[in-house]
Amino acid sequence: xxxxxxxxxxxxxxxxxIQHPHRLIPLSTFAERYDTAKSSISEDLTIIHEVMSTTxxxxxxxxxxxxxxxxxxxxxDRKTAEEVMRSLCRELSxxxxxxxxxxxxxxxxxxxxxxxxxxxxxxASVFAKEQVNAVVTxxxxxxxxxxxxxxxxxVPVAIVRQGNRVTEGSVVTVNTVSGSSxxxxxxxxxxxxxxxxxxxxxxxxxxxxxxxxRGMIDxxxxxxxxxxxxxxxxxxxxxxxxxxxxxxxxxxxxxxxxQRTVDVQxxxxxxxxxxxx
Amino acid sequence: xxxxxxxxxxxxxxxxxIQHPHRLIPLSTFAERYDTAKSSISEDLTIIHEVMSTTxxxxxxxxxxxxxxxxxxxxxDRKTAEEVMRSLCRELSxxxxxxxxxxxxxxxxxxxxxxxxxxxxxxASVFAKEQVNAVVTxxxxxxxxxxxxxxxxxVPVAIVRQGNRVTEGSVVTVNTVSGSSxxxxxxxxxxxxxxxxxxxxxxxxxxxxxxxxRGMIDxxxxxxxxxxxxxxxxxxxxxxxxxxxxxxxxxxxxxxxxQRTVDVQxxxxxxxxxxxx
Numbered sequence: 001x002x003x004x005x006x007x008x009x010x011x012x013x014x015x016x017x018i019q020h021p022h023r024l025i026p027l028s029t030f031a032e033r034y035d036t037a038k039s040s041i042s043e044d045l046t047i048i049h050e051v052m053s054t055t056x057x058x059x060x061x062x063x064x065x066x067x068x069x070x071x072x073x074x075x076x077d078r079k080t081a082e083e084v085m086r087s088l089c090r091e092l093s094x095x096x097x098x099x100x101x102x103x104x105x106x107x108x109x110x111x112x113x114x115x116x117x118x119x120x121x122x123x124a125s126v127f128a129k130e131q132v133n134a135v136v137t138x139x140x141x142x143x144x145x146x147x148x149x150x151x152x153x154x155v156p157v158a159i160v161r162q163g164n165r166v167t168e169g170s171v172v173t174v175n176t177v178s179g180s181s182x183x184x185x186x187x188x189x190x191x192x193x194x195x196x197x198x199x200x201x202x203x204x205x206x207x208x209x210x211x212x213x214r215g216m217i218d219x220x221x222x223x224x225x226x227x228x229x230x231x232x233x234x235x236x237x238x239x240x241x242x243x244x245x246x247x248x249x250x251x252x253x254x255x256x257x258x259q260r261t262v263d264v265q266x267x268x269x270x271x272x273x274x275x276x277x
Numbered sequence: 278x279x280x281x282x283x284x285x286x287x288x289x290x291x292x293x294x295i296q297h298p299h300r301l302i303p304l305s306t307f308a309e310r311y312d313t314a315k316s317s318i319s320e321d322l323t324i325i326h327e328v329m330s331t332t333x334x335x336x337x338x339x340x341x342x343x344x345x346x347x348x349x350x351x352x353x354d355r356k357t358a359e360e361v362m363r364s365l366c367r368e369l370s371x372x373x374x375x376x377x378x379x380x381x382x383x384x385x386x387x388x389x390x391x392x393x394x395x396x397x398x399x400x401a402s403v404f405a406k407e408q409v410n411a412v413v414t415x416x417x418x419x420x421x422x423x424x425x426x427x428x429x430x431x432v433p434v435a436i437v438r439q440g441n442r443v444t445e446g447s448v449v450t451v452n453t454v455s456g457s458s459x460x461x462x463x464x465x466x467x468x469x470x471x472x473x474x475x476x477x478x479x480x481x482x483x484x485x486x487x488x489x490x491r492g493m494i495d496x497x498x499x500x501x502x503x504x505x506x507x508x509x510x511x512x513x514x515x516x517x518x519x520x521x522x523x524x525x526x527x528x529x530x531x532x533x534x535x536q537r538t539v540d541v542q543x544x545x546x547x548x549x550x551x552x553x554x
Contacts, residue, residue: 007321107444113428140416157390159384167382168384
């Protein structure tokens with residue numbers, strides 16, 4: 001392909017921008033790739049931005065100057081986010097999901113790429129302005145959600161392990177007490193998985209009393225990390241909370257094992273005046 | 278946006294196709310969304326396909342007829358895949374990655390979204406024709422790779438757990454002996470995480486003797502699943518293998534803890550006459 005027409009350039013630029021969220025791409029990179037004037041590239045980018053923003057997919061951010069360029073900031077408008085989560089709440093309210101002990105089966109949902117992408121887009125919208133450097137989660141079920149958020153924020157994920165693994169090298173460890181079950185757990189994070197002084201977003205699948213997130217916050221303080229946000233897919237009613245300001249996308253109001261009923265509603269994100277960047 | 282110009286349509290279609298790999302989208306869906314004749318949509322799709330295929334990103338597949346439509350089949354050409362993996366092999370050959378016991382630190386790489394996307398694209402290319410229904414992996418380090426592959430194949434992931442978790446509901450369990458360490462491990466998979474008779478792709482981060490993959494194959498036979506392929510990011514030299522036909526992207530030739538040298542080369546994928554779909 002020697003001569004790139006506008007329509008062809010637009011396909012290729014849209015693809016590159018979507019695949020590398022938050023990555024700054026110099027206009028000269030595009031100008032050279034397509035052998036086209038920067039002014040034409042700017043016009044292309046205006047079209048891409050307009051479509052992205054009017055379809056509620058976020059938009060492009062252009063930085064002027066020598067170190068400038070363009071980057072894609074993924075987003076999801078509140079209405080779409082509510083639709084995604086209302087549909088998920090209905091799915092979670094299926095009594096077939098009730099497990100012994102009052103747990104709710106969610107693992108299948110955490111393996112669906114299309115749903116994960118949408119949830120990742122919601123997290124990226126909510127925390128877009130926090131200048132997040134890294135997403136941290138704890139194994140196992142938090143991992144798919146953390147990866148989805150990180151992909152849309154364009155930052156790496158560090159996974160806190162339960163116990164201590166030889167394949168993680170030198171680790172920092174904390175012991176934590178689960179707020180709901182009062183069980184002691186060891187959480188460890190590899191020294192080299194997180195740069196000191198990172199601005200961290202904590203993501204997990206489920207929160208009851210918040211003992212795990214409390215443990216992660218303690219662990220992260222050993223890395224001089226600043227926790228700029230925390231989000232869970234589902235929070236459960238709990239009398240006492242060990243952490244504050246955790247954003248939830250869904251909330252379990254009640255699970256009745258005998259009556260076989262579950263009530264899952266939208267989470268606290270939708271109670272607040274959430275504005276998309 | 279009432280009137281969609283070609284350039285605007287192309288941005289939106291490219292975005293939708295990329296975000297939903299392997300999902301068949303009827304042409305009428307596009308025609309209605311843009312209030313445009315199907316013939317114009319077909320022309321748009323021709324442009325998108327041409328750019329995708331000439332830039333080594335896979336291409337579009339069009340199915341004619343009433344149940345027809347278009348879908349994006351992600352791909353990566355062999356040359357690009359080799360470049361991605363050569364760069365990763367160099368990174369893995371850094372002696373700072375040597376851990377006590379002859380292990381290699383890889384966790385940081387498994388948390389990088391851009392790299393995971395590229396590796397996912399490679400897996401999707403290699404197994405594009407196997408009509409995969411589900412990707413199966415074992416916790417913990419296989420999860421990011423499995424999710425990346427599944428996202429590009431447009432199929433769900435099921436995660437095999439070590440031990441047995443109350444949040445997984447009814448599970449099938451096998452006991453397996455690690456080929457290298459001779460340790461007994463319990464692998465379990467939730468009954469409802471995988472449909473019976475699925476065509477499964479197994480993905481993991483690391484293989485030595487292959488005991489874990491062997492265990493997964495045994496476990497999957499309880500689900501009447503057909504294992505249509507297995508892939509690992511890195512394989513290590515082992516005298517005896519418990520499984521055959523596992524595709525590796527990289528191969529550890531040697532780790533010398535005393536001399537502090539590591540030799541990582543391209544995996545067996547690149548030895549074969551690998552053809553991209």
